[in-house]
Amino acid sequence: MKTTRQRDVSVHADVVGAVWAAALATVVAMWSLRVWEWRPGLPPSLLGDSPVVLTQIHQILYEGWFWSTQSVGFPIGQNASFFPELNVIHVLAVKAIGLFGGDAATVGAAYFFVGYPLVALTTYLLSRSERLSRPVSIVVAVLFAAAPYHAERFEHLWLASYWTVPLGLWVVLGVARGKNVFDCDRPRGRRILLTVLALALVGLSGAYYAGFIMILLAAALVLRAGQERPAGWWRGGLVSISGLAVVAALPLIAAKVGMSGTTLTGARPATRTVLESERYAGRVIDLFLPWEEHRLKPLAALTQAYRAAGRPVTETLALGVVGVAGSAALVLICLRALATGRPAPQRLRLWGALWLVTVAFYTVGGLGSVVALLATPQLRSWSRLSLVLLLLGLLAVGHWLSRPRSKLLARTLPVLALLVGFLDQTNPLLAPRYEDIASRLDGIRSYTGTLAAATGPQCGVLQLPVMRFPEGYLPEGYDANAQLLQHLTNRQLAWSHGGMSGTRAGDWLMGIELSNPSTLISGLRANGFCAVELDTAAVDSTLPDLTALTKLLGEPVARTSDGRLVAWSLPVAEGGTSSDRERLLSPVLVGLAAGGLRIDDQDVRQESGPWAGVTTSNLSGKDVAGIEVTVDVTALGADEREVVVQAGDTELGRVTAVRDRATPLTFMLNAPAGYQRLTVAVSGDPVRDSADRSVSAYFSNLRATGPETARVVSLHGQARTKLIYP
Known part of the structure; x- marks a missing residue:
């Protein structure tokens, strides 16, 4: 039994190890993302869903939360309860960072960068709880923080903040071993507190990670059922699953309250179908292929060639060479145990069993499709379980790296694994092009400033083309959320895009009368609009309906330097009436x-x-x-x-x-x-x-x-x- 002094020394050493893990992960982030080129006011990306994330952060900073705003979805405004985010813990973190100042881009980038040391910290704690050595725990933590999945995910910032996954896996492993605090007659208060905290953080970290951990908890109960067990062995797992479900349900209840009183005028936004679980599931081969953006071009070309000839993949799924080694070893150990009955270390058998269960949900046509068919299709992107597979594979590698008794090997092998993993899983050539991002934002900022000066504050801008939000059909090659960028650069104007599809706030735009521009202008004026904007990257400016409209509007009052965005002011004389207002909406x-x-x-x-x-x-x-x-x-x-x-x-x-x-x-x-x-x-x-x-x-x-x-x-x-x- 350890003395008090030995425990103090051990705790101090673990604190030092955690600091080392966080510091090295920060260095990896700086190198991978070329952070020294970043400056405040720049997000790491403007592509994909990045404008949506930035809009949410903008609303968190300036309007308190992100469920209601009048600056997008004008004139009715956006009620984001219809597209609920369950990422409460991340929203609170962003809110806390925002207390120190900065705009949405700065705060979002800061949380993205901080995500690396946060992931390393929780992974280090998990590794130490699994009795890996301190140096090896640092290696596992840094490599998990540097997953290829990570550097590309600013557009899904809440998913990139996967530091809660190791916390959830810690609870899962406890349930599988029968060490869950709720199984004990006299549980220790500190462990109860840590378990409740872990479940709360996971439950408030988003639907995907909460749902995945809930599934793994159920799997852990099944695994526990096959072992020698005392009476009431199921209690801890069931309490953990129920507690996690209750916490995850709280944001859904809040969203339900936020929706009350608003009539649906279309299908609920982002309502998933069963077939989407097939489309967004993963393939086992994608885990073992090199990263598609690998720094070694021949390796990248191999994966690109395979994917070009096969089914499209929407996520980065590569485990990297270290994760592949550990994952392959776990599978082989499980197969050997089944075939020969030869024993293996208990933790390897457990990790291997969880790896196989996870891949059964991850893969195309797997158990994820069963969940979609019989329970809910909302967790469609089962391929995101690749993170759990990577973590289990890294723990397996950590097991063997912790075994050498030779001091030379014990020091050399972890460093070698870290170096190999770092080079394999990162590619600084893919770092954000901060100068290009700055140039684009500066151009939009100049344009919106000119438009605000020409129209006056509190002006509504109709944005063409009209597209559904948050998801809908798009012009070929057009970025779905590009129309939200204008909102981020000028708080004096309000913008039509961003009203929720399936509600009046978003659906009225589908019915605008482009064939009758005079009537349209009157209706717009009656609803507080004073300008029309065209994105020429999505629309041919010679279209007949557009030509007829702009002929009435005269010369543009604002234009970006590249000519992509063009805006016209609406005639002041066309004031509109209340009947014009209702007709438009x-x-x-x-x-x-x-x-x-x-x-x-x-x-x-x-x-x-x-x-x-x-x-x-x-x-x-x-x-x-x-x-x-x-x-x-x-x-x-x-x-x-x-x-x-x-x-x-x-x-x-x-x-x-x-x-x-x-x-x-x-x-x-x-x-x-x-x-x-x-x-x-x-x-x-x-x-x-x-x-x-x-x-x-x-x-x-x-x-x-x-x-x-x-x-x-x-x-x-x-x-x-x-x-x-x-």
Whole structure:
């Protein structure tokens, strides 16, 4: 038994080890991200979801939280409760950093950089709890912080902050070994506190990591069931799972409260489907292939060639050479134990069992798909479990690195593993191009300043093209969230993009009357708009509807130096009335729930399998009856197919669609206030298209007309303008 002095020395040594781990991880971050080139005011990225993250941070700093703002989604504003973030602990961390000053870009970058030492710190603590030596624990901690996954993830900042994963795995391992504090008759108070704290941090760190740890806790209970166990052995695991579920549910309850009183006018944003768990799951081979951006070009080329010929991958999944070595060893140990019955160290058997369970959820067509089918499809990106696989693989390597009794080997091997892992898992050539980011932001800042001076403060800006937020169809090659960048550079203006799809705040934009620019301008003025902006990277400036609008607006009042963003002020004389205001915000949108929109010079079309839907989004607040809908239907993969539109058990329309020729299908429907989806059934077995999708028919050129008292809009007609992407 250790004396008090020995315990004090041990604690002091672990503090020193944790500091070393955090310091080395900071050096890795500085090297990988070339932090010396960064300056305050610059985010590490402007691509992908980075503008969304920056917008959330902006709202946290200036508006207290990120669930409600009037500066985007103008004129109604954004209610982000409809796209709830469960990353409460990260939001609080950002809020704390913001107390020291700085804008959204500065604070976001700071938390991104700090994520490296935070991950190293929690991983070091996990490694020491697994009885790895201190030097080896430092190596494991630094390599986990330097996962290839990390440097690319600013656009998913909350996912990049995966320092809670080792805390969750610590609880999982305790449950699997029967050492969970809730199993004990006389649990130690300190361990109870640490377990509760770990569960709370994991539960408030986002849906993915909370969900993954919950699954692993259930797996640990199953593993525990196969061992010798005392009465009530299940108690600790069940209490841990329940506690984690309760904590993770708190932000969802808060979001539910935030949604109350707002009528849905479309499908809930970011509602996932079962098939997305197939699309965003991982493949085992992706774990073992080199990093796609490896500093050695031949290794990078190998992975790039494989992926170019196969299924697209949306995440960085590579484990790196050290993680692969540990993972392969765990799998081999498990297989040997099954085949020969030969014993292996208990912790290796446990890590190996958890690795195999994790990969069963991670892989395409695995248990993640079962969860999506039977429980919830919301955890679609099962490939993100690669982080857990990497951590288990690094722990396995740490086991063997901790074994040498020779002082020379005990010092040399960890340093060698750290050096190999560092070179393998990082590539400074991929560091953010801070000068390019600064140049782009400075150009936008100058542009928005000029626009604010020309229009005055508190001005609303209609942004073209119109796109759904947070997810929707986009112009080819266009960055989904680029329209949020303007909001980040000028707080005097308000911007139309950013209202939540599925609510009136976002859906009214789908119905703007581009074919009648005078009416549109009056409605905009009545709602507080005083400018229109065009992003020429997404739109051909010679489009007829755009030309007709800009002819009325005259010369632009602001333009970026590269000509990408152009803005016109609205005529002051077009003041608009209350009826103009309501007309603009109250369309009845008629569309199709089917495959992605395809737009060409002749048709707007959507492919469908055996089931599709006709949707109405009635923003007027009053039921609208007597809407006539016509859509052309063409059979795919069969000479004829019967197509039926139903509202419940009532048949609204039917047609026999034929191959290679469009057949019109006409029916009448009523649009209740809010959202409805009618069923469209296509007879016969579907066929596989060139993209390996099940298809039965395609629908084109949807038209809709209604009574004079309502403004009924076809989303196909809106898409034809190439200025609106429904």
